[in-house]
Amino acid sequence: MDSMMLTHYLIIGAILFCMGLIGFITRRNLIIMFLCTEMMFQGVSLSLVAFSRYHCNVTGQTFVIFVLTIAAAEAALALGLVVLLFRRKRTLDANAWSSLKG
Amino acid sequence: MGLPAASSMPGWGESAGLWIKRIPMTAALYIASVVGAVALYMMMPRRGYTPVRFGFLLGACSLGGLWLFLGRELPAITGLPDAAAGYYYLFGAIAIGAAARVITQTKPVYSALWFVMVVLAVAGLFLTLEAEFMAFAMVIIYGGAILVTYVFVIMLAADSGDASNDEDTPEYDRLPREPVAAIAVGFLMLSLLLSVFAMHSEDGSTFPQNYQAQSESDAFVITNELTHRPITELEARIKAKNPDAVMPADLARKDKLDNIEKVGLDLFKSHPLGLELAGVILLVAIIGAVVIAKKRVEDDAPIQEEG
Secondary structure (H helix, E strand, O other), X not given: OOOOEHHHHHHHHHHHHHHHHHHHHHOOEXXXXXXXHHHHHHHHHHHHHHHHHHOOOOHHHHHHHHHXXXXXXXXXXXXXXXXXXXXXXXXXXXXXXXXXXX | OOXXXXXXXXXXXXXXXXXXXXXXXXXXXXXXXXXXXXXXXXXXXXXXOOOHHHHHHHHHHHHHHHHHHHHHOOOOOOOOOOHHHHHHHHHHHHHHHHHHHHHHOOOHHHHXXXXXXXXXXXXXXXXXXXXXXXXXXXXXXXXXXXXXXXXXXXXXXXXXXXXXOHHHOOHHHXXXXXXXXXXXXXXXXXXXXHHHHHHHHHHOOEOOOOOHHHHXXXXXHHHHHHOOOOOOHHHHHXXXXXXXXXXXXXXXXXXXXXXXXXXXXXXXXXXXXXXXXXXXXXXHHHHHHHHHHOOOOXXXXXOOOOO
């Protein structure tokens, strides 16, 4: 463990976060867009746990529990919304709702 | 010039040769970012032929280069990286490769399944960070509960057609939206984050290995929180019924707390309000999901069945 550095883990966390960001922008399927936000959560959780290990302070891991809670709540609400939107237009295409831009 | 310093002081924190080492490091990180961006663009689905394999190969090359580079920065005196370092590279590669497949896969179900792979790899990384409880909670909650919900909704809201046939996948899954701009933005942000890390990694941010601070805080918790606490009647009753039960007084006799004991103490002692709020948020989410997804029957709609 002595050869591992905080930066190593932060790099993976940052890569996961940016992959989720790219996926959220490029994918047009509503469900996959929300899946990509979950991937951003993964990157953030990894950074939090790495910082927790680095500072020998377990509060970082406690925070990940709260992140998990928010992710679960978000999944429930977002997927409910997706089902509702799918019933209206019979498609998961995010562009189908571009009329909401006003 | 930097070599003697490297053998005396491990990590990126060598004060001698700092400038020599720092410039190639940021440059290497940027090069890896750019190559990774090109690889990801190749893997993005498009009209006609998509060079997924070539993009995957290129991405693996960039990741391998990054890994080699990070490995080169490992302290010279330790020689081979230890087991945790090996697992770090393994799980990190799995996580990033699976993440690339999540965002380039044309079929939503496969995207969700690749995301399970990401979750498992991140759980492995948590294990190398000695966060056992979070690793298993991640697998159970993300891989078990949340992903099952996602897959269920994907199945429920599937448009039509045969999933094994590529032509039947709807167009919005087959063609990405603004891939060039998105990848440019994403990797610009990644380069920004990486340069910040490179700037701050000079002070040798290796993980503490002797747990001195950790055991000190453990001892503080044990002596201050647990021993000066009288054994309650309930605890005595449980202890009489089940001698194997672990009571706070038993924890006080240990000199080191487990990960889960530490997380539990921190969660319930330092963040009780957050815990309550999390419960409220979950309750609100449950009620909201039911209200949103409920099928509304119009008032003037004919009632189909009368009891």
